[in-house]
Amino acid sequence: MKLAIHGRGLDSDRIPDIVNLIWFAYKRGATILYSEPLLHEIEGQGIDHPAGDVFDLSQPLSRPRCDLLLVLGGDGTFLSSLGIVQDSGIPVVGINYGRLGFLTAAEAGAGESLLEEVLDGKYTVVGRPVLSVRGLSQPLPADFYPYALNEIAVSGLHQGLVGVTVSIDGRKLPEFWADGLLIATQTGSTAYSLSLGGPIVLPGADVMVVSPIAPHNLNVRPMVVPLSAAIDIQVTPVRGGITVSADNHAAELLPGSRFRVQRAPFDLQCINLTDNSFINALRTKLHWGEDFRNANEA
Numbered sequence: 001m002k003l004a005i006h007g008r009g010l011d012s013d014r015i016p017d018i019v020n021l022i023w024f025a026y027k028r029g030a031t032i033l034y035s036e037p038l039l040h041e042i043e044g045q046g047i048d049h050p051a052g053d054v055f056d057l058s059q060p061l062s063r064p065r066c067d068l069l070l071v072l073g074g075d076g077t078f079l080s081s082l083g084i085v086q087d088s089g090i091p092v093v094g095i096n097y098g099r100l101g102f103l104t105a106a107e108a109g110a111g112e113s114l115l116e117e118v119l120d121g122k123y124t125v126v127g128r129p130v131l132s133v134r135g136l137s138q139p140l141p142a143d144f145y146p147y148a149l150n151e152i153a154v155s156g157l158h159q160g161l162v163g164v165t166v167s168i169d170g171r172k173l174p175e176f177w178a179d180g181l182l183i184a185t186q187t188g189s190t191a192y193s194l195s196l197g198g199p200i201v202l203p204g205a206d207v208m209v210v211s212p213i214a215p216h217n218l219n220v221r222p223m224v225v226p227l228s229a230a231i232d233i234q235v236t237p238v239r240g241g242i243t244v245s246a247d248n249h250a251a252e253l254l255p256g257s258r259f260r261v262q263r264a265p266f267d268l269q270c271i272n273l274t275d276n277s278f279i280n281a282l283r284t285k286l287h288w289g290e291d292f293r294n295a296n297e298a
Contacts, residue, residue, distance in 0.1 A: 001119060003030040004061055005174055006084060007072030007097065008037035012045065014097050014108070018072055019047050021095075021111045025070075026050035028119050035084075044057055049132035060086040065278055066273070068118065074098015075191075079247045082149045082268050091125045093118060102285050105273055117273055126203070126268030128187050129227055133246055134259040136232065140244070141251045148246035150188030152261045155213060155245075156182025156237040157252055166210065167232040168251055169226055177216040181233055183261050185291065190286065198222040203278050208263075227263050234258045 003025055007018065019042060021189055026032055030099065032052030034042075042049050055061060061069065068282040071081050078094040085092060095111045108115040112236035117123055133152045140146055156162045158265070165175045184193035189201035189209055196211040197220070206227040210218045225231070236244050236256050243250055244259060282288040 001030045002033060002034040002065065002067045004035070004055060004066040004069045005088075006035035006057075006069065006081065008035070008041070009076060009077075010038075010073065011043055012041075014196055016047060017108065017111075018042070018097070019049050021072075021115065022032050022050055024112050025115050025119065027053060028115070028161065033275055038072070042257045055082060058083060058267070060088060061089065061090055064086050068089055068093065070095070070115075070278075071104070072097050075103045078103040079149055082147060082247070083145050085268070087266040089266075089269055091269040091271050093123075100285060102281060105271055114273065122273070124272045126272045127286055128203075128207070128270050129185050129267055130280050131183065131185055131208070131261055132264040132265040133244060133259055133261050134138075135253070136260055138172070138253060138257055140253070144246075144251040145249050146246055147264050148188075149209060150183065150185040150247050151193060152259075153180060153192070153213070153243075153245045154233055154235045154259060155243050155244050156235070156239075157241040158237075160240065161216070161238050162242065163236040164212065165234040165236075166273050168210075170232075172232075176212065176215055176217045176220045177219070178212040179218075180213040180235065182206065182211045182213055183231060184211065187225075189194065193222070196222065199224065200282070206219075208261075219275045229262065231261045232258065234260065252282055266279055 032050050034054050035050050069085055069090055070093045071078050081092045096104040096107050131148045131152050133146045161173050162176055164181050166173045186201040186205055193209050193211050198209040198211045207224050208227055209222055211222040241252050241255055
C-alpha cells in the first residue's frame with residue numbers, strides 16, 4: 001500500500017509515538033509518502049524514520065502515487081484532507097492527536113490497531129458529501145478552494161450586521177438581518193452549526209442545514225433542506241465588505257455579492273471501521289445526554 005501521511009502543528013512529545021506508528025506501517029510493507037510539514041517536524045527532532053518521498057500540500061495527491069491518506073491531528077487537520085485529495089477518490093482516515101477528534105477514526109493510543117485493520121483491508125469506504133460555493137455576481141479568488149466538508153459561511157468582513165437574502169431552488173425567502181449565514185453538511189452538523197442551534201444529522205441523511213448566525217429576527221430559525229437543493233445567497237453589510245469561508249479557508253469580497261451553494265460533484269471518501277459508530281461518538285465525544293443525576297449512587 002502507498003500510504004501518504006499528513007500532520008502539522010503536533011505537540012513535540014507526540015512525534016516519537018508518531019514515528020513509531022510510521023515504522024509499524026513501513027514494516028508491514030507500506031510505502032511511505034510524507035507531507036512536508038510532518039517531515040519537517042520529525043526531522044526537527046532528529047528521530048530516525050522510514051525512508052519515503054515527500055508531497056507538497058499545494059498540489060493535490062493523485063493515484064497511482066497514493067492509495068490512502070492518513071491524517072494525524074484533530075478535526076481541523078482532518079478537514080484539510082479535502083484540499084489534499086480533492087476529487088481523486090483517495091480514501092482518508094484520521095487518528096486523533098488533537099482535542100476533540102470527532103471526525104477521526106481512532107484515538108492516538110489505538111493507532112497501531114487502526115493501521116493493522118486498514119493494512120489488512122478490514123474496512124469500508126463511505127462517501128461524505130461535500131459542498132461547493134461559487135460567486136454569481138463576481139468570481140471567487142483563484143487561490144480560494146471553493147469546497148467544504150463541514151460548512152460554507154458568509155458574514156460581514158468586520159463581523160457586523162448584514163442583510164441576508166436566501167433563495168432555495170429559486171424560491172426566495174424574506175430578507176432578514178443577522179451576523180451571517182451558515183450552510184452545513186451532515187458531517188458539519190456537529191460543528192459550528194450545532195452551536196447555532198442546528199440539529200444533529202446522522203450520516204446517510206441527504207440534507208443540508210441552513211442556519212442564520214445570530215439573527216435579529218426571533219422567527220428566523222435553522223432549516224433542513226434537501227442535499228440536492230441549490231441555495232442562492234446575497235449578503236449586504238451595513239458597512240465594509242463580506243467574507244465567505246469554506247471550512248478553514250476564507251476570502252473577502254465586495255458588499256452585496258451573491259453566491260450559490262450546492263452539493264459538489266464528488267464526495268470525500270472516508271475509511272469506516274467496523275467498530276466506529278457515529279452514535280458512539282455522540283456519547284463519548286459530545287457526551288450526549290450525560291447527566292450526573294443518572295449516575296449510579298455508590
